[in-house]
Amino acid sequence: MTYYHERFHFVLDDLSQIKSEKPVLLEGVAFRPEFVMPFPVKPENIVFMIPTMEFQLHHSSQRPWIQSILNECHDPKLAFDNWMKRDNLFGEEVIHKANNLGFQVIRVDGSIDIQTQFEAMQMQFGLKAC
Numbered sequence: 001m002t003y004y005h006e007r008f009h010f011v012l013d014d015l016s017q018i019k020s021e022k023p024v025l026l027e028g029v030a031f032r033p034e035f036v037m038p039f040p041v042k043p044e045n046i047v048f049m050i051p052t053m054e055f056q057l058h059h060s061s062q063r064p065w066i067q068s069i070l071n072e073c074h075d076p077k078l079a080f081d082n083w084m085k086r087d088n089l090f091g092e093e094v095i096h097k098a099n100n101l102g103f104q105v106i107r108v109d110g111s112i113d114i115q116t117q118f119e120a121m122q123m124q125f126g127l128k129a130c
């Protein structure tokens with residue numbers, strides 16, 4: 001957890017350099033609900049999108065770089081399975097904390113196409129169509 005907390009401070013440093021009043025879309029594992037909560041951001045301006053285990057397995061297995069990492073492991077299949085289980089547990093923890101802090105959570109399972117998700121986010125945040 002300390003690792004993500006340290007990364008979050010780097011993100012905050014980068015954000016402090018932005019001089020625009022326009023909305024900023026942020027993503028990544030450093031954006032944990034408990035790290036975001038102390039800042040003056042309205043809960044309705046935050047959405048945590050967490051993949052289901054099936055979605056994560058499908059897409060992670062197709063990443064071109066993942067096999068080179070797994071090839072360094074004694075048992076690549078076990079390493080991949082453990083990696084995905086860890087990521088899933090991480091996502092479940094984020095969901096639990098986000099729900100407890102009043103943030104919206106969307107489970108990404110692939111049943112909604114990316115354009116529809118994009119349009120939903122535009123509506124959620126009151127953004128004009130590009």
